[in-house]
Amino acid sequence: MSLRDIARLAGVSVKTVSNVVNGYAHVSPETRAKVEKVLAELDYRPNLSARNLRRGRTGVIALALPELDAPYFAELSRFVIDAAAEHRWLVVIEQTDGDLDRERRVLDGVRDHRVDGVILTPFAIGAEELAARTDDTALVLLGERIHDGPADHVAIDNVRAARDVTEHLIGLGRTRIAALGAQDNSASGTAPLRLAGYRQALAEHGLPETVAKVERYHRAEGAAAMAGLLALDPRPDAVFCFNDLLALGAMRTILAAGLRVPEDVALAGLDDIEDGRYSTPTLTTVAPDKAELARIAVDLLRQRIDGRPGQPPREARAGYRLVPRESTLGR
Amino acid sequence: MSLRDIARLAGVSVKTVSNVVNGYAHVSPETRAKVEKVLAELDYRPNLSARNLRRGRTGVIALALPELDAPYFAELSRFVIDAAAEHRWLVVIEQTDGDLDRERRVLDGVRDHRVDGVILTPFAIGAEELAARTDDTALVLLGERIHDGPADHVAIDNVRAARDVTEHLIGLGRTRIAALGAQDNSASGTAPLRLAGYRQALAEHGLPETVAKVERYHRAEGAAAMAGLLALDPRPDAVFCFNDLLALGAMRTILAAGLRVPEDVALAGLDDIEDGRYSTPTLTTVAPDKAELARIAVDLLRQRIDGRPGQPPREARAGYRLVPRESTLGR
Numbered sequence: 001m002s003l004r005d006i007a008r009l010a011g012v013s014v015k016t017v018s019n020v021v022n023g024y025a026h027v028s029p030e031t032r033a034k035v036e037k038v039l040a041e042l043d044y045r046p047n048l049s050a051r052n053l054r055r056g057r058t059g060v061i062a063l064a065l066p067e068l069d070a071p072y073f074a075e076l077s078r079f080v081i082d083a084a085a086e087h088r089w090l091v092v093i094e095q096t097d098g099d100l101d102r103e104r105r106v107l108d109g110v111r112d113h114r115v116d117g118v119i120l121t122p123f124a125i126g127a128e129e130l131a132a133r134t135d136d137t138a139l140v141l142l143g144e145r146i147h148d149g150p151a152d153h154v155a156i157d158n159v160r161a162a163r164d165v166t167e168h169l170i171g172l173g174r175t176r177i178a179a180l181g182a183q184d185n186s187a188s189g190t191a192p193l194r195l196a197g198y199r200q201a202l203a204e205h206g207l208p209e210t211v212a213k214v215e216r217y218h219r220a221e222g223a224a225a226m227a228g229l230l231a232l233d234p235r236p237d238a239v240f241c242f243n244d245l246l247a248l249g250a251m252r253t254i255l256a257a258g259l260r261v262p263e264d265v266a267l268a269g270l271d272d273i274e275d276g277r278y279s280t281p282t283l284t285t286v287a288p289d290k291a292e293l294a295r296i297a298v299d300l301l302r303q304r305i306d307g308r309p310g311q312p313p314r315e316a317r318a319g320y321r322l323v324p325r326e327s328t329l330g331r
Numbered sequence: 332m333s334l335r336d337i338a339r340l341a342g343v344s345v346k347t348v349s350n351v352v353n354g355y356a357h358v359s360p361e362t363r364a365k366v367e368k369v370l371a372e373l374d375y376r377p378n379l380s381a382r383n384l385r386r387g388r389t390g391v392i393a394l395a396l397p398e399l400d401a402p403y404f405a406e407l408s409r410f411v412i413d414a415a416a417e418h419r420w421l422v423v424i425e426q427t428d429g430d431l432d433r434e435r436r437v438l439d440g441v442r443d444h445r446v447d448g449v450i451l452t453p454f455a456i457g458a459e460e461l462a463a464r465t466d467d468t469a470l471v472l473l474g475e476r477i478h479d480g481p482a483d484h485v486a487i488d489n490v491r492a493a494r495d496v497t498e499h500l501i502g503l504g505r506t507r508i509a510a511l512g513a514q515d516n517s518a519s520g521t522a523p524l525r526l527a528g529y530r531q532a533l534a535e536h537g538l539p540e541t542v543a544k545v546e547r548y549h550r551a552e553g554a555a556a557m558a559g560l561l562a563l564d565p566r567p568d569a570v571f572c573f574n575d576l577l578a579l580g581a582m583r584t585i586l587a588a589g590l591r592v593p594e595d596v597a598l599a600g601l602d603d604i605e606d607g608r609y610s611t612p613t614l615t616t617v618a619p620d621k622a623e624l625a626r627i628a629v630d631l632l633r634q635r636i637d638g639r640p641g642q643p644p645r646e647a648r649a650g651y652r653l654v655p656r657e658s659t660l661g662r
Contacts, residue, residue, distance in 0.1 A: 060421070060445065068412070071405070074400045074404075077400075078399050078400045090425075092422060093408070093412060094421075095412055114389075219609045248606075251609075275579075277550070278580055279583075280582070
């Protein structure tokens with residue numbers, strides 16, 4: 001069965017069939033559906049491995065992130081896999097654990113020529129090292145920002161999102177608002193952006209700041225840092241945690257101490273992971289548009305893979321929204 | 332730099348260097364470390380893509396599961412990726428959403444010859460269809476059981492684990508113990524195994540059964556099914572949910588109704604996802620040994636890929652333990 005036969009059956013050109021089979025973008029959804037229907041009826045299975053090799057491609061991209069078992073990354077990965085499937089790409093997942101050596105290996109081509117491009121959420125690696133990278137595999141940075149990094153990058157506006165959360169807590173009459181999630185050990189720059197947004201809102205209202213640091217964004221560290229905040233006198237009446245996992249850990253500590261959320265301490269997070277929709281109380285958070293983040297990252301990577309080398313890096317923004325729930329509003 | 336040079340520097344045979352570079356299993360950890368140290372010092376980067384092609388291999392395996400954003404699968408995927416890395420395998424993740432067509436496509440070779448083997452957690456596909464499979468890509472079933480399926484399979488003893496949970500609830504003096512998580516729509520057979528274990532324990536103590544069905548194992552369905560159980564008169568004094576997500580959804584419903592866990596309704600789940608360690612109350616559960624499940628699945632796949640065709644399928648078991656927490660014991 002040749003492409004010509006398939007084109008005849010689908011009533012489209014051979015070129016169009018080729019575009020669909022190769023996963024190229026410039027085919028309308030209707031035409032694509034028509035061709036795929038014929039392909040499915042004919043049980044047509046291209047040997048993509050051989051074809052990709054001829055094109056110098058593997059048809060596989062890597063998604064490298066700190067940890068797949070953090071719900072935010074698991075949810076984001078789902079969307080990246082879905083977006084990549086539209087280009088017939090398979091997605092290999094590499095976990096770096098935020099470890100500098102493992103991030104270097106991802107960036108440094110130890111992927112052994114088995115992937116066409118990499119979407120990376122960096123944690124430990126810095127701008128200087130990224131700029132000095134010699135491997136020319138297409139690269140897109142997702143979420144975490146490396147300032148002035150020489151790579152395409154997509155994220156939400158972290159400063160504005162953090163300011164929105166803090167404004168929300170101020171609007172509820174809270175005056176001793178702590179931030180939980182500042183970091184000394186990450187080069188990625190997201191924590192400083194969220195801290196900056198928090199500080200902007202406090203400064204506008206002349207309120208004092210209290211900042212708790214953590215090394216990683218896990219429940220256990222949120223729980224431990226919250227114990228430190230509860231020991232302050234006076235203790236905070238609201239806490240903005242820089243992600244939902246930290247907030248859920250902090251919630252556990254507050255409730256286990258016999259205090260109430262939000263009556264004694266209001267709590268907000270960021271990420272909108274599903275856990276926070278079913279906790280008691282439910283968790284106020286910022287919902288990044290994860291589907292949009294994934295779609296933009298995959299689109300940028302596609303353009304980078306298909307494009308000419310040396311094109312300047314681009315910055316892209318995905319949307320977000322504040323989602324107030326019981327942990328600040330009460331029941 | 333040839334394998335011979337590397338062998339000389341590492342003080343091992345050329346064959347051993349070859350075994351390490353190719354990710355074969357029969358090299359001692361110490362010897363492997365010695366060779367990898369030399370490889371790292373020399374910045375030796377084999378073009379695995381070309382080498383694998385010569386061997387008829389891609390060096391990539393697929394992990395196909397219903398949904399990456401269910402915490403159990405995300406946690407399990409982490410361990411599968413780690414275990415696969417020991418064989419220098421990359422892991423492509425495919426999400427089936429438990430959809431029959433998508434499971435068929437995974438099993439049917441639409442992976443386009445891009446993977447050497449598949450680890451599949453099936454949901455919708457049945458034994459008959461699995462037996463009729465024509466694609467000969469190496470296959471291992473993980474977790475969910477397809478009865479008499481013609482493929483290697485690894486899981487925990489689901490009947491015994493469910494019986495252990497139910498015995499735990501009976502031991503605490505509960506007498507109206509409901510099961511939440513029976514399924515009509517899955518061909519995979521895990522729900523019936525857990526139901527069987529629950530029934531065995533009740534039968535031994537002459538207690539009546541109450542069974543709530545769901546379609547999928549999500550928080551939302553646990554929350555909805557729990558509302559149905561609370562409407563019973565008398566309502567259950569304990570609920571064994573067939574996974575932790577269902578239990579966390581159920582917990583939300585109970586607490587939102589103004590009832591207490593465990594005083595009014597004791598709750599237990601299964602999976603030991605991290606969420607349940609930080610909920611209030613913390614969640615009693617069964618902890619499958621996820622690292623062992625992943626390691627066995629990868630080992631079985633390795634043997635299947637390297638072995639001769641036609642070898643009979645094998646059954647393997649991973650361990651588990653009951654983890655009693657506040658949702659049954661109280662604080």
